[in-house]
Amino acid sequence: MVFPEGLHLECGFHLAPVQIAYRTYGALSAARDNAIIVCHALTGDQYLADTQPLTGKPGWWSRMVGPGLPIDTDRFFVICMNVLGGCMGSTGPRSPRSGPGADGAEPWGTDFPPVTIRDMVRAQKLLVDRLGIHRLFAVVGGSMGGMQVLEWAATYPDMVFAAMPIATSPFHSAQNIAFNEVSRQAIFADPDWHGGRYWERDAVPARGLAVARMMAHITYLSEEALTRKFGRRVRRDPYGDNPLSLFGEMFEVESYLRHQGSSFVNRFDANSYLTITRAMDYFDLGTEHDGDLSRPFHGTRTRFCIVSFSSDWLFPTSQARMLARALNRAAANVSFVEIESDKGHDAFLLDEPDFDRTVRGFLSGAAEHARIG
Amino acid sequence: MRLDQRLIAEMIQPGTRVLDIGSGDGALLDYLFRTRGCDAQGIEIDMQEVTRSVAHGLPVMHGDADHDLAHYPRHAFDYVVLQRTLQAVERPREVLRQMLRIGRHAIVSFPNFGHWQLRLKLLTTGRMPMTAVWNTSWYETPNIHPCTILDFLMLCREEGYVVEEWMAVDEDGERAPWRRSIRLANLFGEQALFLLRRRNG
Numbered sequence: 001m002v003f004p005e006g007l008h009l010e011c012g013f014h015l016a017p018v019q020i021a022y023r024t025y026g027a028l029s030a031a032r033d034n035a036i037i038v039c040h041a042l043t044g045d046q047y048l049a050d051t052q053p054l055t056g057k058p059g060w061w062s063r064m065v066g067p068g069l070p071i072d073t074d075r076f077f078v079i080c081m082n083v084l085g086g087c088m089g090s091t092g093p094r095s096p097r098s099g100p101g102a103d104g105a106e107p108w109g110t111d112f113p114p115v116t117i118r119d120m121v122r123a124q125k126l127l128v129d130r131l132g133i134h135r136l137f138a139v140v141g142g143s144m145g146g147m148q149v150l151e152w153a154a155t156y157p158d159m160v161f162a163a164m165p166i167a168t169s170p171f172h173s174a175q176n177i178a179f180n181e182v183s184r185q186a187i188f189a190d191p192d193w194h195g196g197r198y199w200e201r202d203a204v205p206a207r208g209l210a211v212a213r214m215m216a217h218i219t220y221l222s223e224e225a226l227t228r229k230f231g232r233r234v235r236r237d238p239y240g241d242n243p244l245s246l247f248g249e250m251f252e253v254e255s256y257l258r259h260q261g262s263s264f265v266n267r268f269d270a271n272s273y274l275t276i277t278r279a280m281d282y283f284d285l286g287t288e289h290d291g292d293l294s295r296p297f298h299g300t301r302t303r304f305c306i307v308s309f310s311s312d313w314l315f316p317t318s319q320a321r322m323l324a325r326a327l328n329r330a331a332a333n334v335s336f337v338e339i340e341s342d343k344g345h346d347a348f349l350l351d352e353p354d355f356d357r358t359v360r361g362f363l364s365g366a367a368e369h370a371r372i373g
Numbered sequence: 374m375r376l377d378q379r380l381i382a383e384m385i386q387p388g389t390r391v392l393d394i395g396s397g398d399g400a401l402l403d404y405l406f407r408t409r410g411c412d413a414q415g416i417e418i419d420m421q422e423v424t425r426s427v428a429h430g431l432p433v434m435h436g437d438a439d440h441d442l443a444h445y446p447r448h449a450f451d452y453v454v455l456q457r458t459l460q461a462v463e464r465p466r467e468v469l470r471q472m473l474r475i476g477r478h479a480i481v482s483f484p485n486f487g488h489w490q491l492r493l494k495l496l497t498t499g500r501m502p503m504t505a506v507w508n509t510s511w512y513e514t515p516n517i518h519p520c521t522i523l524d525f526l527m528l529c530r531e532e533g534y535v536v537e538e539w540m541a542v543d544e545d546g547e548r549a550p551w552r553r554s555i556r557l558a559n560l561f562g563e564q565a566l567f568l569l570r571r572r573n574g
Contacts, residue, residue, distance in 0.1 A: 303432065305427065305432075306434075321435075324434055324435075324436075325441070325444040328434075328441070328444040328445050329444050329445065329446060330446075331445060331446050331449035333412065333414060333432050334414070334432065334434050335423075335427045335431075335432045335433055335434055336423075336434035336435050336436070337420070337423050337424050337427050337434075337435065338420060338435060339424070340420070354424050354428075357424070357428035358424060358427050358428055360428070361427050361428035361429055361430045362427055362428075362430065364430045365427075365429070365430020365431060365432070366430070368430060
C-alpha cells in the first residue's frame with residue numbers, strides 16, 4: 001500500500017511516498033476489535049505464515065500463526081508488515097529515490113535516510129489507520145520485533161490493548177551494537193561494496209553480507225544448541241587429501257554457517273541490512289527521559305507479557321527483567337516469563353511448547369479482559 | 374480454593390487493584406478476577422508456576438517479595454497480599470514496609486509459631502518442634518523467620534500499622550475462623566490472617 005503523503009522521519013527528513021508491504025491472515029471482526037500486529041525481526045519479512053516467495057520456504061512464524069495455533073487466525077485478524085528500510089516491498093534503500101531531481105530509476109542506496117524503530121512503527125500506523133482500525137487488540141514480536149512492540153505501546157498507548165515483547169530489550173546493549181558493527185564492517189570490507197553503489201556495477205557485496213549473517217547467526221544460537229546440533233562432527237571434503245589441512249575438511253558447524261550466509265545473500269539487500277541494524281542500535285526507550293525506562297509507560301493501560309529465554313545471551317533475561325521492573329515502576333499490568341530453553345535467541349522461532357502455551361494463554365486471557373471473540 | 378484464600382478474598386473490595394505476592398497456581402487471582410472483578414496481578418518465584426499461570430491467561434511475573442516490591446510506585450495497588458510466606462522471606466519487616474508503601478492495604482497470612490503443640494513439643498522434647506504445619510527439619514526449612522501472632526502484633530505496633538481485621542484459622546482452613554481473644558488465638562490458632570493499613574495512609 002502506498003502513502004503519497006509519506007512520513008516525517010525522526011532525523012528530520014520527509015520521506016514521500018512511503019510504501020508498506022504487508023500480509024494479513026484471518027478476518028477483521030465487524031467491531032474491528034480483533035487485530036493483532038506481528039512485528040518481524042531484523043531479517044524477517046511480512047511472510048509470517050505463508051510461503052516466502054524468494055526462498056519457497058514456509059513463513060517465519062507459520063508454526064505460531066494460523067487456524068487453531070497460539071495466534072489463532074480463526075479468532076484474530078493478524079497483520080504483518082515489512083519494516084520501513086526493509087527490502088521485501090516496503091520503502092527502503094533499494095526503492096527508487098524520491099524527491100527533487102530524482103529520475104525514478106536510481107535507488108536510494110546509502111543515501112536512504114536513517115530510520116528508527118519509532119519511524120518503523122509510525123509507518124505501520126499509517127497502514128493500520130488506512131485499514132480503519134482504531135484499536136489494536138495486541139502487538140506481538142520478538143527481537144527487533146519486540147522493540148517495535150515496545151515502541152507501539154509507548155507511542156500509541158491508547159491503541160494497544162495488549163503487548164507481547166519477546167526476547168528483546170528496552171535498549172540495544174553495547175554488546176549488541178558491537179556485533180552489529182562487525183556485521184557492517186564485513187559488508188564495507190567487501191570489494192563488491194563499491195561505497196554502497198554496488199547496483200551500478202551489477203554487483204552484490206555477497207561475501208561481506210554472508211560473513212555478516214554468519215557472525216550474527218552465531219549470536220542467535222547458544223553453545224548448548226551448537227553442541228547438540230553439530231558437536232565436533234567433521235564433513236570430509238571429497239577433493240582434500242590431507243586430513244589436517246586448513247581447507248581440506250570442514251566441521252559441520254562451518255558448513256552450516258556457510259549455508260546460512262550464502263542463502264541469506266539471495267534474499268536480503270546489504271544496504272537494508274545496514275539501515276535496519278542502525279535502527280536497532282539507536283533504540284533506547286529511555287533516551288528522551290534521562291534514561292528512565294518507565295516514563296514512556298506512565299499511565300499505560302496496556303497489558304504486557306514479557307518473555308525471555310534462559311539460553312538467550314543476545315537479549316538475556318537480565319534485560320527482560322530490567323524492562324519488567326521499568327513497567328512495574330509505571331504500575332503497568334505485567335506478566336513476565338523466562339522460558340527454559342537451550343536454543344538461544346532463536347528459541348522464539350522454534351518448537352518450545354511452554355512458549356506456545358504462554359502466547360496462547362496471554363492472548364486468551366487478554367481477549368477475555370477486552371471482551372472480544 | 375482453600376478456605377483461607379476465600380477469607381482473604383472476602384477482605385478485598387470488588388473492582389480494586391490487587392497484587393498477590395507468591396501467587397502460586399494463581400487460584401486467588403483467578404477468583405478475584407472472576408467473582409469480584411478485581412484487576413489482580415501476581416508475583417511468583419517458581420518459574421513453572423509463573424508459566425502455568427500465564428498460560429491460563431493470568432497476569433503473573435517472575436519475582437519475589439524480597440527483591441521486586443521496591444520497583445512499584447507508592448499506592449500502585451489497593452491491596453497487597455502475602456500468603457503463608459512472611460516467615461520465609463529474607464527481611465520480613467522490610468517486606469511489610471514495601472507492601473504498605475505500594476498498597477493501601479496489606480493482607481498477610483502466616484503460620485503461628487505460638488501454637489500450643491509447638492510450645493509443648495519444645496518444652497517436652499527440648500528439640501525444634503515438628504508438626505503438620507512445621508514439617509521440615511531446622512536445617513532444611515525455608516521458614517527462616519517464624520513468629521507468633523503476638524510477635525506480629527508487636528511489630529505492627531512498632532511500625533505504626535493499624536490492624537483493621539484479624540482472624541486465626543486452622544491449617545486446612547476447614548473450621549470457622551476465630552476472631553475473639555488474640556491471646557487464645559496465639560495458643561490455638563495454626564495460622565493467622567491480618568488486614569493492615571498504615572496509620573497515616
